[in-house]
Amino acid sequence: MTTLLLSLPVALPLLAALLAVAASRQAAGLAMATGFLVLGLSVWLAFEVAAAGPITIALGGWEAPLGIVLRADGLGAGFLVVSAMVMAVVLVAAQPSFEDQGQESRAGFAFWPLALLLFAGLNTAFLSRDLFNLFVALELLTLSAIALVAIEGKAGSVTAALRYMVFALLGSVLFLLGAALAYAAHATLDIGLLAQVELGWPMAAALALMTMGLAIKTALFPFHAWLPPAHAGAPAPASAMLSALVPKASFVILLRLWFDLAPELASPLLLAVLGGLGAVAVIHGSLLAIGQDRLKLIIAYSTVAQLGYLFLVFPLAGGAGGAQPWSAGAWTAASFHAFAHMLAKAAMFLAAGLFLRAVGHDRLEGLRGLARAMPIACFAFGLSAISLMGLPLSGGFTAKYLLLTSAFASGQWGWGLVLVAGGLLAAIYLFRPLNLMFSKEGAAASLTPVPRWEQVLPLLLALAAVLLGLFSAGPFAFLQIGRPGAAAEGLLP
Amino acid sequence: MIGTALDLVVVALLVAAALAAVGARGLFAGVVFFVGYGVFVAIAWLRLDAIDVALAEAAIGAGLTGVLLLGAVGHLTRAGAGAPPRRPAIPLALACAGISVMLGWAVLSLPDAPGLQAPVAAALPGSGSTNPVTSVLLNFRAFDTLLESIVLLAVLVGVWALAPDAAWGGRPGLVQRVRPDGVLAGFGRLLPPLGLLVGVYLVWAGTKQPGGAFQGGTVLAAVWLLASMAGVARAPRVTSLILRAALVAGPVLFLAVGMAGALGGSFLGLRPDWAAALVLTIEVGLTLSIASALALLVLGPPERPA
Amino acid sequence: MNLVIGPLLPFVALAWPLLLGLGAAWPAWRERALWVLPAAPLPALLLAIAWPEGSTTAPALLLGTVLVLNAPGRLLLGMVAVIWLAAGIFALGYFRAPRKPAVFAGFWCLTLSGNLGVMLAADVATFYVAFAAVSFAAYWLVVHDGSARALMAGRVYLVLALLGEALLLVGLLLGVAAADSLSIAAVAASLSEAPLALTCLILGFGLKAGMVPLHMWLPLAHPAAPTPASAALSGAIVKAGIIGLIRFLPEDAGLWTTGLILLGLVGAYGGVVAGLLQRNAKAVLAYSTVSQMGLVLAVLGAGLTTEAALYAAHHGFAKAALFLGVGVLAATGRRALPWVLALAALPALSIAGAPLLGGALVKAAIKPGFAGWLEWAVALSATGTALLLARALWLAVRGRADAADARPAPLLWAPWAGLILVALALPWFLLASFSTLTPGYVLGLASLWDATWPLLLAALLAAPFLRLRPRVPALPEGDLVVPLGAAASAAMHTLRRLPEPTGPHLALPGATRGKAVLAALEAALLPWRRGGLLAAALVLALAWSLAG
Amino acid sequence: MIPSATLFGLAGAALVGIGLYGFLAHAHLLRRLLSFNVLGSGVFLMFGAAAWRSPWIGADAVPHALIITGIVVKLAGSALAIALLVQLARATRRAALPEDEGRPP
Known part of the structure; x- marks a missing residue:
């Protein structure tokens, strides 16, 4: 049973993608069914993990180092569940734009297999323990994502896709170089086995290469400039996947490198560089988001900032700090933040897509008074904004709270200031669209009506983001399952 | 001894072809050098007793990639699409040389572990x-x-x-x-x-x-x-x-x-x-x-x- | 995993108002939404009166919610429930044609739930969430009537509430970090080693409880709200700050022991002086709250926790009754005035500590905390209180109904009378368990005299004023002393001038330029060569540092 | 006598440097892509050379298989990049990203 539970989240999207190519008429239904099926399986898997601890399977029956090992621990299964939630909703939301209307169309053909392959790549990245396999999974994920960026076919989106491509190629070749060095030095690619060997100079170079490669793929400042045009230019369901899900794959691998594979090797410089760039990303991305006049660009720049928070986990919980009592909080906070961002950002992009469809453009002034015409979607946008700002009771709040506690507990005040400043700046850049949406006077004269069920979809995700904060003790405990060095007690009673 | 000499010749050709492919003045010339480079890489793989890889490199790395690049040169020429010429970049060259040195050092300091x-x-x-x-x-x-x-x-x-x-x-x-x-x-x-x-x-x-x-x-x-x-x-x-x-x-x-x-x-x-x-x-x-x-x-x- | 471990009622008490508040938003009920107000605090009342002590846990809620029912919390929980119940009934009679009843009812319920929550919470996360709920939701109660004065008061309230929340959050985070636990008891125990966290917490709670000099919002906000909400604000909501101090103050608060006593006494007397110069009955009552809370802070500084809770509870009942009394007097004509005034004077006398009333008991209870000149200072403050409340009643009488035979409706006077009864009687029952005294002590001659002389002094001081009626200078609400007043009015001036954000562009100075600089920076990061060079250089630096 | 593994490993390191320089320095996207392919084969050569460190046991088949996979993935990336580039060239008559030739993006 465990074999199926671990392999189906990867195999099902792959199979559905292949079938979607062959029978594009049924692609939409196939994709939606796959989304919910994988969600169900992931939840089931999560329950198994919660009951029995981390689950490991060796593919083909070949144990590492010869074969590839998949492992579902709290972190992997948690990401699996949340990304499946996002994916299931996004695939449903994509149906009106991409379902075949009798005749097969270009975008209608391409969207579904690409989305499903992205899904498969993502799930593999969350589960796999093999560096080279992770490389292939990242390639599958990234190439599908790039194709989705270009799917509008306009010159702007092709430029954005090419720019993304160049950064992605650099990121993946650096990661591959690191993986190759790791194998050359220790004749294994398995993270678990590499964690047990004495690591020398080749491995130091390998880790530096992989870290930079993954940081570039996660769009860490200053390698973020490709992200806003790429995410803002894609159709809304694609934007939701790109912004909410894609960067998390490389980030999870980064977590595995520095908390599973070589925690003791992390140098102060590495931690400072990652945390520092993350902090700059928070401020820089937020300030730029304040300056944008198009809703989708605001949301995309907000992604730059929100991804920055994730990197604060390195100075707060990495290296020598990993043995400290506060590290569990910071380590978990990173995952929490990623979860909250996944849910809230996907909701925001879906809502923005509906606004765009209703108004015809996504310039801010078009939002004036929209709350009366589309109350549900505007409410969903507001709820997601609450989580992004980190207001109490939302998932974003729990994450920031945990990060702040660790920052104070470890005496690293500076990071705490960044967190507070980032929350304030988020309130400022989200205030403008919200204020316009809920303003009393003026409303777009002629709105294209948007069916109510479509407005409910972002609301579901936004509610999940808030519920994550309301019920955070369970997820907190779940994430600890299989956490390396989990002996250090957390901050919870 | 002869083996080492042969290796050195292949390595020299490889590096020269790579430099030519990356630095060639004309786009077409660059692609031609690249295809040639692919052939030398295939030879290098033969020297390393990796016939499967050599075949793959010749067929895909040099052959198909070359065809793709040549096709792209045709498309770009027809579209009249150009780009500014490359300006030398000393800091970049130093950084790339640094990466090479780092990797070379890593190669030399690999532990004596057998593979699988x-x-x-x-x-x-x-x-x-x-x-x-x-x-x-x-x-x-x-x-x-x-x-x-x-x-x-x-x-x-x-x-x-x-x-x-x-x-x-x-x-x-x-x-x-x-x-x-x-x-x-x-x-x-x-x-x-x-x-x-x-x-x-x-x-x-x-x-x-x-x-x-x-x-x-x-x-x-x-x-x-x-x-x-x-x-x-x-x-x-x-x-x-x-x-x-x-x-x-x-x-x-x-x-x-x-x-x-x-x-x-x-x-x-x-x-x-x-x-x-x-x-x-x-x-x-x-x-x-x-x-x-x-x-x-x-x-x-x-x-x-x- | 069990959702809730332990009795369910504490959660019901918190969730019930929220459910009612949501129900009030239901379109069909919107017009009659106010009817939910009296029902909202009922489960909490049951909990406070008839439930055994103990704790309840919901591991999955927030970061693991723990609610505890124990002595000081139970008393204040009951006080909150009773005041909100009375105010809720009063509101039914008070609002003829309510403005946006559903919004009012919704935020009323949310504030109530938060107010009950702070009395029950035993873990930091729940406490903070409840405190934030009571702070922010109360804003809508303050600005309910939508007048310029209310909006102004609301703005000041919001700014200071935000400041308080920020202080509180930082304090809690630091405290949790120091204690390495989310339990309030553990945090409190470790606060004596974390002076910064303690300071942040005291300032945050003090702000809510009207501690000088953070009290400025209080005399603005309490009078601005509709009368039932004023009663809840001054009677119940300020006690959120008091329970915070009761729960979090460590045994050894270091310098803050003295600090609290001094700031408390400054508030106790300053509130009297500033209050006497007011022209509005509700503003005078609000300053009286500042003054009374000053005393409670001093009692807390002296280390008498349970006595402070008892004093605060009595003040809650009596002050809420006084606020409602202003509303009752406003509905009373000349004919019924003597009776109503006589009843309205009872809670005032009680707060001033007149013998045999509940207030005399609680005043006696806190006396052992002070010695020497402090004892005198505390005792003398009752004179100020008496003067202040007399002025409040005098102002309220001037605002009575025009029609000579107007009578307050039962919905107005019944809850009011009920509150007065509780205020006068309850201390008799609780004195023994909340202090070292017994009720019999209060009947002794010495203590009767102790309770009487400040009132006599007050009457002596008031006599010349009543005779000569000099023109007293007026002090704007919200200003305590002249320099602070000037600063505050300057601040208020600025606040008034702040444009309401309307357009999509924030009119910040230099925004355009900053935007251009940022765009230039972003454009400078975009070219591939720069990014690539940076990546290569970082790889080298990281590899070097990792190998070292 | 220098072992082939060392020699080709060093050659691979050099090729990585050459390819990386071309990849980062060229504004012309096709040249950038060509350099990327040189960079990639340098990585593979390093990897493959390491698999030949113990010729007396025979070559390690695992890196060989991984390299074949890598070559195919690299081709896939190049193919998508070239298709995008052709579209860009047709739409804008340029073969470089705007910011890399000093135009506003």
Whole structure:
């Protein structure tokens, strides 16, 4: 049973993608069914993990180092569940734009297999323990994502896709170089086995290469400039996947490198560089988001900032700090933040897509008074904004709270200031669209009506983001399952 | 001693060709140098006793990539698209040299650890192939190979998605106009049967000797491309069901075998007594899909209204 | 995993108002939404009166919610429930044609739930969430009537509430970090080693409880709200700050022991002086709250926790009764005035500590905390209180109904009378368990005299004023002393001038330029060569540092 | 006598440097892509050379298989990039990203 539970989240999207190519008429239904099926399986898997601890399977029956090992621990299964939630909703939301209307169309053909392959790549990245396999999974994920960026076919989106491509190629070749060095030095690619060997100079170079490669793929400042045009230019369901899900794959691998594979090797410089760039990303991305006049660009720049928070986990919980009592909080906070961002950002992009469809453009002034015409979607946008700002009771709040506690507990005040400043700046850049949406006077004269069920979809995700904060003790405990060095007690009673 | 001298010559040629390819003044010259560079890389692989890799490098790394690059040069020239010339960048050169030094140092300080020769040899019987590379590809690390064959498909979908909306349903690539009695047409008629033979041999041999689905598939793709350029065979429409079926057949087969294994307790596991037959079946299926995907990637998206 | 471990009622008490508040938003009920107000605090009342002590846990809620029912919390929980119940009934009679009843009812319920939550919470996360709920939701109660004065008060309230929340959050985070636990008890125990956290917490709670000099919002906000909400604000909501101090103050608060006593006494007297210069009955009552809370802070500084809770509870009942009394007097004509005034004077006398009333008991209870000149200072403050409340009643009488035979409706006077009764009687029952005294002590001659002389002094001081009626200078609400007043009015001036954000562009100075600079920076990061060079250089630096 | 593994490993390191320089320095996207392919084969050569460090046991088949996979993935990336580039060239008549030739993006 465990074999199926671990392999189906990867195999099902792959199979559905292949079938979607062959029978594009049924692609939409196939994709939606796959989304919910994988969600169900992931939840089931999560329950198994919660009951029995981390689950490991060796593919083909070949144990590492010869074969590839998949492992579902709290972190992997948690990401699996949340990304499946996002994916299931996004695939449903994509149906009106991409379902075949009798005749097969270009975008209608391409969207579904690409989305499903992205899904498969993502799930593999969350589960796999093999560096080279992770490389292939990242390639599958990234190439599908790039194709989705270009799917509008306009010159702007092709430029954005090419720019993304160049950064992605650099990121993946650096990661591959690191993986190759790791194998050359220790004749294994398995993270678990590499964690047990004495690591020398080749491995130091390998880790530096992989870290930079993954940081570039996660769009860490200053390698973020490709992200806003790429995410803002894609159709809304694609934007939701790109912004909410894609960067998390490389980030999870980064977590595995520095908390599973070589925690003791992390140098102060590495931690400072990652945390520092993350902090700059928070401020820089937020300030730029304040300056944008198009809703989708605001949301995309907000992604730059929100991804920055994730990197604060390195100075707060990495290296020598990993043995400290506060590290569990910071380590978990990173995952929490990623979860909250996944849910809230996907909701925001879906809502923005509906606004765009209703108004015809996504310039801010078009939002004036929209709350009366589309109350549900505007409410969903507001709820997601609450989580992004980190207001109490939302998932974003729990994450920031945990990060702040660790920052104070470890005496690293500076990071705490960044967190507070980032929350304030988020309130400022989200205030403008919200204020316009809920303003009393003026409303777009002629709105294209948007069916109510479509407005409910972002609301579901936004509610999940808030519920994550309301019920955070369970997820907190779940994430600890299989956490390396989990002996250090957390901050919870 | 002679071996080292030979190695040094190959290395010198490699570096020189790489410098020429990267630094060539003209775009076309750069691509030609790159194809030459690919040949030297293949030779280097032979020196390292990696015949499978050498075949793959020659067929895919130099051959197909070269064709893709040449095709792109043609498209860019026709579109009149240029770019500013390269300006020398000293800090960048220093940083790249630094990376090389770092890697060189890493190479020199690799610990004296043996690779996985022993485990591979131990697992080889019952893996379905006597060629260790094929065993790794289709059995020990089958998941990588499965994903990789699907990456090709993902990219093909992405390339097709760049077609103009009106051209959807048409045939991939621009229509070739070939003189019916020209040299290309002659080659186009003569070479395909030969290539077909080579390709099929490579696939069949792959289970025992160097070769396999990727190398064989590339040769078959080349055959198709040649025939299509010669006007002998026309690419089917992108909506063709047969084409779509051919594209997904290999990965679907692979995945089906893998899922069957999962029902038996291990995802992508092959029963030792059936392994040989399964490996061959998967190889054949993959070859078909890889050949069609590679050929279609070179042809590019459909560009004329259907 | 069990959702809730332990009795369910504490959660019901918190969730019930929220459910009612949501129900009030139901379109069909919107017009009659106010009817939910009296029902909202009922489960909490049951909990406070008839439930055994103990704790309840919901491991999955927030970071693991723990609610505890124990002595000081139970008393204040009951006080909150009773005041909100009375105010809720009063509101039914008070609002003829309510403005946006559903919004009012919704935020009323949310504030109530938060107010109950702070009395029950035993873990930091729940406490903070409840505190934030009571702080922010109360804003809508303050600005309910939508007048310029209310909006102005609301703005000041919001700014200071935000400041308080920020202080509180930082303090809690630091405290949790120091204690390495989310339990309030553990945090409190470790606060004596974390002076910064303690300071942040005291300032945050003090702000809510009207501690000088953070009290400025209080005399603005309490009078601005509709009368039932004023009663809840001054009677119940300020006690959120008091319970915070009761729960979090460590045994050894270091310098803050003295600090609290001094700031408390400054508030106790300053509130009297500033309150006497007011022209509005509700503003005078609000300053009286500042003054009384000053005393409670001093008691807390002296280390008498349970006595402080008892004093605060009595003040809650009596002050809420006084606020409602202003509303009752406003509905009373000349004919019924003597009776109503006589009743209205009872809670005032009680707060001033007149013998045999509940207030005399609680005043006696806190006396052992002070010695020497402090004892005198505390005792003398009752004189100020008496003067202040007399002025409040005088102002309220001037605002009585025009029609001579107007009578307050039962919905107005019944809850009011009920509150007065509780205020006068309850201390008799609780004195023994909340202090070292017994009720019999209060009947002794010495203590009767102790309770009487400040009132006599007050009467002596008031006599010349009543006779001569000099023109007293007026002090604007919200300003305590002249320099602070000037600063505050300057601040208020600025606040008034702040444009309401309307357009999509924030009119910040230099925004355009900053935007251009940022865009230039972003453009400078975009070219591939720069990014690539940076990546290569970082790889080298990281590899070097990792190998070292 | 220098072992082939060392020699080709060092050659691979050099090729990585050459390819990386071209990849980062060129504004012309096709040249950038060509350099990326040089960079990639340098990585593979390093990897493959390491598999030949113990010629007396024979070559390690695992890196060989991984390299074949890598070559195919690299081709896939190049194919998508080239298709995008051709579209860009047709739409804008340029073969470089705007910011790399000093135009506003």
